[in-house]
Amino acid sequence: MSNRLWTEEAVRLHEMFVAGKVSCEEIVQDHLEHLAAVDPGIGAFLHVAADQALAQAKEADRWSTEERQMRPLSGVPIAVKDNIVTQRMPTTAASRMLEKFYAPYNATVVEKLYAAGGILMGKTNLDEFAMGSSTEHSAFHPTRNPWQRDRVPGGSSGGSAAAVAAGMVPIALGSDTGGSIRQPAAYCGIVGMKPTYGRVSRYGLIAFASSLDQIGPMARTVRDAALLYHVIEGPDARDATSLPLTASPPTRSGPWRIGVPREYFQEGIDPRVGDVIDRYLRRLSDAGHEIRDLSLPHTRYAVATYYLIAPAEASSNLARYDGVRYGFRCDARDLVSLYERTRDEGFGPEVKRRILLGTHALSSGYYDAYYLTAQKVRTLIRQDFDAAFNAVDFVVAPTTPDVAFRFGERDDDPLKMYLGDIYTVTANLAGLPAISLPAGWVDGLPVGVQWMARPLFDNALLDAAQAAEALMPPFQFPQEVRE
Amino acid sequence: MGLTDHEIQHVARLARLRLTADELPVIRRDLNRVLEYVSQLQTLDLANVEPTMHVVKSETPLRHDQVEPSLPVLEATRNAAQVEEGMFKVPRIMDSEGGGAGE
Numbered sequence: 001m002s003n004r005l006w007t008e009e010a011v012r013l014h015e016m017f018v019a020g021k022v023s024c025e026e027i028v029q030d031h032l033e034h035l036a037a038v039d040p041g042i043g044a045f046l047h048v049a050a051d052q053a054l055a056q057a058k059e060a061d062r063w064s065t066e067e068r069q070m071r072p073l074s075g076v077p078i079a080v081k082d083n084i085v086t087q088r089m090p091t092t093a094a095s096r097m098l099e100k101f102y103a104p105y106n107a108t109v110v111e112k113l114y115a116a117g118g119i120l121m122g123k124t125n126l127d128e129f130a131m132g133s134s135t136e137h138s139a140f141h142p143t144r145n146p147w148q149r150d151r152v153p154g155g156s157s158g159g160s161a162a163a164v165a166a167g168m169v170p171i172a173l174g175s176d177t178g179g180s181i182r183q184p185a186a187y188c189g190i191v192g193m194k195p196t197y198g199r200v201s202r203y204g205l206i207a208f209a210s211s212l213d214q215i216g217p218m219a220r221t222v223r224d225a226a227l228l229y230h231v232i233e234g235p236d237a238r239d240a241t242s243l244p245l246t247a248s249p250p251t252r253s254g255p256w257r258i259g260v261p262r263e264y265f266q267e268g269i270d271p272r273v274g275d276v277i278d279r280y281l282r283r284l285s286d287a288g289h290e291i292r293d294l295s296l297p298h299t300r301y302a303v304a305t306y307y308l309i310a311p312a313e314a315s316s317n318l319a320r321y322d323g324v325r326y327g328f329r330c331d332a333r334d335l336v337s338l339y340e341r342t343r344d345e346g347f348g349p350e351v352k353r354r355i356l357l358g359t360h361a362l363s364s365g366y367y368d369a370y371y372l373t374a375q376k377v378r379t380l381i382r383q384d385f386d387a388a389f390n391a392v393d394f395v396v397a398p399t400t401p402d403v404a405f406r407f408g409e410r411d412d413d414p415l416k417m418y419l420g421d422i423y424t425v426t427a428n429l430a431g432l433p434a435i436s437l438p439a440g441w442v443d444g445l446p447v448g449v450q451w452m453a454r455p456l457f458d459n460a461l462l463d464a465a466q467a468a469e470a471l472m473p474p475f476q477f478p479q480e481v482r483e
Numbered sequence: 484m485g486l487t488d489h490e491i492q493h494v495a496r497l498a499r500l501r502l503t504a505d506e507l508p509v510i511r512r513d514l515n516r517v518l519e520y521v522s523q524l525q526t527l528d529l530a531n532v533e534p535t536m537h538v539v540k541s542e543t544p545l546r547h548d549q550v551e552p553s554l555p556v557l558e559a560t561r562n563a564a565q566v567e568e569g570m571f572k573v574p575r576i577m578d579s580e581g582g583g584a585g586e
Contacts, residue, residue: 104558197538211538240544241537304521315498322499324571326562335576339499352500353513356491359498360514373524375534380527382535415516431538455539 005030007477010076010170010224017060017075018068024057024075028119031077035121035168038481043143044153044163046082048122049089053077056119063117071117072231078113079163079172082123083130083206084215086110089120093206094138095128097327097346107204108239109173109215109232116231121169124159128348129318130180130208132156133420136407137350145187146478147445151404154184160218161188166481171219171228175205177212178306179399179424182436185218186399186448189438189475191225192218193462196455197431198243200229201236209313210241212306212428221474222437222466229462243456251460252393254467255288259392263299264423269401276440276447277398283471284396292392296384299426301377306425307418308361308374315358321346353414382430389454394464398423399436399448423450433458435465438475446475485515 005013005027016022032050039045060074068074080086083093085103092098106114113120127137135143135158143158145151146166153162157174161184164172174181176194185192193216200215207213217228236242260281265274285291323329323342330341347355361370388395400423410417427434432455439449451468453461486494488507491514495502502510556569565572 101562104554104561211536237544237546243539244544301524301527304524307517308521308524319499323564324573325560329564331564331574333574335574336499338574340501343499344501347500353510355498355500356494356510357514357517360486360494360518363494363497369525370521372534373529374521375536376529376532377524377527378535379532382538413516414513415520418517429535429538 003030006034006167008170009221010073010219010227013170014073014075018065020065024060024119025054027075028053028057028077031121031169037483038166039168041144041149041480042146042162042166043141044124044159044166044168045079045122046092046094046125046140046159047089049120052088053119053121060117060119068117071115072227073113074117076118076171077121077169078118078228079121079124079160079169080110080113081126081157081160081172081174083126083175084109084173085204085206086120086123089123091123091206092140093129094126094140095346095348095351096139097321099328101327103204105204108201108236110204112232118231124157124163124172126159127156128351129206129314130156130175130177131314131350131354133179133183133417134405134410135159135184136411137348139348142407145404146481147189148404150406151445152187152407154187154404156180156184157192157218158184161185161190161192164188164190164218164220165478167477171217171224173215173228173232174218175213175215176428177208178310178421178428181216181218182399182424182434182448182450183421185436187404187446189446190218190220191222191435191437191465191474192216193225193229193435194427194433195229195233195458196243196433197428198241199433199458200232201234201239201242203236203238207317209310210317211313212310214428222462222469225435226462226466229458233458246456248459249457251463254464255290256393256464257290257292257391258284259292259294259388259395261294261296261299261388261395261397263296264397268419268422269398270403270442272442273398273400273402273447276442277449280439280449280472281396284468287471294388294391294395296388296426298377298380298384299422302381302426302429303418303422305374305377305381305429306421307357308370309378309429311354311358312361312371313358315355315362318351318355350414378429381426385426385430385432385452385454393453394461395452397450397452399450400424403442403445403447427452431455433461435461437465437468437472439472485518486511
């Protein structure tokens with residue numbers, strides 16, 4: 001039996017499986033063994049579907065070479081963030097509210113994974129309802145950063161990021177409302193992409209902020225991320241915001257004009273992170289790309305804008321958790337008490353905080369001052385990017401102002417936590433595609449660099465990221481998971 | 484001009500959340516910190532700026548007006564705490580003091 005299959009890329013596993021060099025059962029078994037060995041110290045998974053994965057693998061092993069070839073994810077183990085609904089596994093959104101919830105249907109992306117022959121290994125941890133940047137706000141347990149266990153993996157897709165970084169799966173799905181794919185990808189030293197808003201169906205993604213949410217791939221290499229992206233993209237009649245199929249804009253091969261927004265290097269950035277990004281930009285310049293200084297002047301308003309729009313939409317979306325039709329219920333003698341007690345006991349503190357903030361921002365007398373104002377500033381932020389992309393092909397900047405922080409470090413002040421999202425929320429507000437790539441290290445902790453492109457240029461973004469990977473190869477595995 | 488406890492309790496009622504006396508000071512501090520931070524948006528001149536409601540403009544897609552099978556009742560009610568005769572069961576709504584719309 002081939003050993004250490006868990007170290008392989010998804011693309012390689014698929015190739016080996018198609019060529020008959022290894023069985024799908026061997027692949028899945030090896031990943032399950034590795035997962036069982038390392039996840040107790042990391043806590044990436046909320047649910048491991050070992051039996052289902054092995055059953056799926058045995059079925060795949062009966063496929064002919066052509067059948068394996070036809071399915072781009074055959075032979076590939078995948079993890080799914082636990083705010084994406086699955087019929088045959090629980091979906092909790094890391095909340096007490098949905099602790100025993102089994103969805104009556106699969107998310108569109110899950111159907112696509114199955115159709116592509118992917119093996120679903122289980123569901124990964126997150127901040128409750130994807131609200132957080134550390135995975136500390138999971139109702140069940142925190143996830144640890146595989147590089148340094150006293151650090152957070154980032155969030156909210158921290159479980160998916162840690163699972164990929166530690167080799168439990170080669171690829172995973174995350175969701176990104178304000179950076180929830182890119183920030184944990186940066187903190188865990190992997191690749192994470194938020195596609196253009198509308199490129200991937202949100203049907204079956206538990207709604208947080210509907211005008212910002214997007215599902216995307218997480219992987220250790222760009223080509224693995226691209227493999228997963230191409231399986232999940234595309235229009236869906238069940239999601240009215242999914243975009244019709246349009247011819248992908250032509251990819252211009254380099255050299256590129258790369259814009260570096262000076263606002264992303266100002267207040268709040270850890271200078272050591274700034275140095276890593278500077279060195280990365282120098283490599284791009286040495287490789288013949290043109291580096292241009294540019295300004296995105298409304299960046300400083302992005303966090304304020306985001307923290308009005310996202311909680312407002314969340315407060316509306318989370319109104320459905322009332323203890324009546326599904327989820328946790330706390331019984332009471334009258335209906336209003338039932339609602340209130342259910343929500344009081346079912347939601348954690350960060351979720352409540354955002355519901356209150358959002359309810360206030362939408363409430364009578366405050367709507368214009370808060371929600372509508374934020375939607376207008378959102379226009380200004382979008383226009384900043386429109387102007388930038390008239391002059392450059394890509395915008396490149398740090399993904400986060402810092403590296404992975406220690407548990408509890410930002411507990412006392414939610415605003416401090418929110419300010420860490422400064423470089424990622426802009427892509428959600430503007431709807432554009434963005435990808436975080438490993439860029440370097442600060443004291444043994446990964447630093448991520450973010451590439452952004454104009455809306456619908458997802459393929460061009462992936463091509464550029466792939467080319468840039470030659471300048472900064474994917475990271476190896478953390479020592480502790482290498483056995 | 485931060486929110487008072489009274490105003491926060493009003494918002495909590497709107498959101499169907501119940502805040503205990505010990506939760507309130509922390510929530511008040513956190514909410515007011517965030518509201519103070521977001522108030523910087525008021526310094527911008529937005530008189531001639533259209534709000535962004537959709538980032539990528541496209542026509543609202545319509546489906547054919549045809550009856551299609553949907554989720555069977557048994558499936559739809561499977562996750563509910565209490566079901567009777569294919570319906571979600573809740574406590575009595577009429578004659579209950581808390582059953583009104585609040586204030």
